[in-house]
Amino acid sequence: MKIEPKTLGYICTTAHPIGCATRVDQDIAAVQAHGVIEGPKRVLVIGSSMGYGLASRIVAAFGCRATTVGVFLERQSAGNRTASAGWYNTAAFSRRCHEAGIPALNINGDAFSAEVKSRTLDCIRTELDGPIDLVVYSLAAPRRVDPSTGTRFSSAIKPIGMPYEAKTLDLMKGEISSVTIQPATDDEIEQTVSVMGGEDWRLWIEALEGANLLADGIQTVAYSYVGPPLIAPIYRQGTIGRAKNDLEETARSLSKKLHPRNGRALVAINKALVTQSSSAIPVIPLYLSILFRVMREKHLHEGTIDQMIRLFANYLTEPEAPLDEENRIRLDDKEMRSAVQEEVLRIWQEISTENLAALSDIERHQRDFLHLFGFQVEGVDYTADVDPAVSMDC
Ligand code: NAD
Numbered sequence: 001m002k003i004e005p006k007t008l009g010y011i012c013t014t015a016h017p018i019g020c021a022t023r024v025d026q027d028i029a030a031v032q033a034h035g036v037i038e039g040p041k042r043v044l045v046i047g048s049s050m051g052y053g054l055a056s057r058i059v060a061a062f063g064c065r066a067t068t069v070g071v072f073l074e075r076q077s078a079g080n081r082t083a084s085a086g087w088y089n090t091a092a093f094s095r096r097c098h099e100a101g102i103p104a105l106n107i108n109g110d111a112f113s114a115e116v117k118s119r120t121l122d123c124i125r126t127e128l129d130g131p132i133d134l135v136v137y138s139l140a141a142p143r144r145v146d147p148s149t150g151t152r153f154s155s156a157i158k159p160i161g162m163p164y165e166a167k168t169l170d171l172m173k174g175e176i177s178s179v180t181i182q183p184a185t186d187d188e189i190e191q192t193v194s195v196m197g198g199e200d201w202r203l204w205i206e207a208l209e210g211a212n213l214l215a216d217g218i219q220t221v222a223y224s225y226v227g228p229p230l231i232a233p234i235y236r237q238g239t240i241g242r243a244k245n246d247l248e249e250t251a252r253s254l255s256k257k258l259h260p261r262n263g264r265a266l267v268a269i270n271k272a273l274v275t276q277s278s279s280a281i282p283v284i285p286l287y288l289s290i291l292f293r294v295m296r297e298k299h300l301h302e303g304t305i306d307q308m309i310r311l312f313a314n315y316l317t318e319p320e321a322p323l324d325e326e327n328r329i330r331l332d333d334k335e336m337r338s339a340v341q342e343e344v345l346r347i348w349q350e351i352s353t354e355n356l357a358a359l360s361d362i363e364r365h366q367r368d369f370l371h372l373f374g375f376q377v378e379g380v381d382y383t384a385d386v387d388p389a390v391s392m393d394c
Contacts, residue, residue: 003082003386005375007172010279012373015085016382017390019374021092024184027055027305028096031062034309039317040134040219044120046071046111046148046204049086049370051275052223053138055304058093059312060134067103067128071111071120073141076295077388085276085373097224101308103127106392111139112200114147121211131215131342132208134316137201137222140277144195147203153194157240157281158184164233167284171279174362176353179282183238196243198222198250218263219316220254222247223270226332227287228341230348234283248328255327268315270307270327274368287344289360290351292334292368293341296361300334307331 006013012159043060048070060066074087077393083091097104105123109116138356143154158164161183165353168179184192201222208214224244227235235241248266254265272291278284295301302310315321315329324330334340351359 001080001385001388002383003388004382005370005373010171010285010374011276012370013257014082014373016374016380016386017083017088017089017091017388018386019371019377019380020085020088021374022377022380023371023374024058024089024096028062029060030305031059031184031309034063034313036065036104037063037239037312037317039312041066042128042130042132042215043067043134043136044069044071044124044132044208045136045138047138048072049074049090051138051140051273051277052270052304052308053136054086054089054093055308056136056138056311058305059308059322060136061093061094061097061102061104062100062308063312065102066134067105068097069105069107069120069123069128071107071116073110074118074179076342077390080388082388083390087392088374088390091392094392108392110145112141112144112147116205117204121213124213125211131213133215133218135205135208135218135220137204137220139200140275141167141195144200146194153191155192155239155243156184156188157192157234157238158182158188158299159233159238160184160189160242164238166234166283167286167348168283169289169356171366173283174356176286176351176356176365181234181282189239189242192239193243193246196240197246199246201247202250202254205257209257213256213263214261214263216261216263218258219266220258221264221268221311221329222251224248224267224328225272226269226336227272228336228344230341230345231283231287234281239283248326252327266315266327266329268311269332271302271332271335273304273307274365274372275304276372279369285365286360287348289356289362289365290344290347291340292364293359293361294340294347297362298340300337300340302334334391
């Protein structure tokens with residue numbers, strides 16, 4: 001069948017297997033062009049099928065030649081319904097690993113659950129030739145069921161204390177409007193922290209430690225974001241910011257716990273990029289469209305794979321690499337340069353639907369969004385029939 005994008009607000013309900021595979025190949029080629037990274041050899045990536053987690057897994061496998069265990073929540077195809085993009089990404093990644101003789105093991109299921117943690121431990125115990133030396137925690141999820149109580153938590157991306165009024169962008173329509181987001185209740189703040197904070201990361205590390213599956217010198221890294229004052233009410237000072245504070249606090253407590261094993265827990269503050277999750281946060285897409293234009297003009301743009309190459313090559317393999325005053329890795333250094341942010345702010349004040357194309361990189365942003373689902377990828381023939389059923393087994 002022919003597969004076309006079906007977008008609904010900030011989601012796309014279809015995905016193209018060949019487009020996704022081509023994007024994975026492009027990222028593998030970028031890692032290979034960078035060259036070998038003397039890094040970890042047995043890597044667990046939690047949230048490994050899309051965005052920053054997928055890029056981390058590709059760098060681990062094709063940069064460090066590490067055996068990777070990937071945990072993700074993806075949907076396989078059914079009849080005429082395509083699989084999710086993360087399914088196709090993982091199938092393509094696994095195929096390339098198989099061809100290159102690099103072991104890659106996949107666990108599809110809810111990473112928050114005790115059952116998936118236990119399946120993962122079994123897999124590491126039986127399939128790997130030693131304990132894990134890097135755990136990447138890259139989940140972005142809208143909800144979580146607490147494994148011990150069964151309580152269901154949902155995240156709410158809202159400001160705290162007062163309403164936030166800002167410009168926002170309908171990405172696919174290319175229209176700017178004004179939006180007012182009401183502040184979160186205390187319960188919404190707590191639920192967001194339960195979903196996107198550090199508790200589940202801690203549970204993963206405790207489970208691995210309890211099963212004696214962490215190597216001496218173990219490193220674990222989770223991803224966070226800071227962003228400029230312009231979007232602080234909806235991000236760093238909002239509900240998601242509270243969750244990220246909790247995640248960063250968890251890094252400090254995990255580092256103490258791992259110290260006797262010569263290990264450490266780190267948070268990397270990554271650059272804002274188009275992913276499924278960032279597209280769902282109000283106001284952020286307009287910021288991204290403007291940011292991309294400014295960073296491209298200044299030749300500072302990076303994609304997820306460039307960011308993760310930098311993480312592995314300059315930080316995870318360099319114990320002395322400088323961290324910020326809160327002990328965080330700053331991969332957002334180029335985004336946060338004052339020359340970039342001053343220009344973004346200037347454009348933000350002027351931008352409207354009428355001058356959107358002239359003042360931002362909306363076209364490229366729309367394409368980056370469709371790329372996530374394997375569409376508009378150069379060299380792919382979208383008029384050709386394609387089988388949506390793709391196996392993850394090699
Ligand atoms: P993404 O949406 O691209 O990927 C999320 C991953 O989590 C996918 O692999 C998905 O399968 C997996 N996942 C979601 N729910 C799951 C569940 N219940 N069980 C198992 N797997 C599940 O997300 P992303 O944007 O790459 O975000 C990853 C991390 O990076 C987040 O912590 C995010 O805050 C952080 N970050 C993102 C940006 C950005 O601009 N995108 C910037 C800085 C930091």
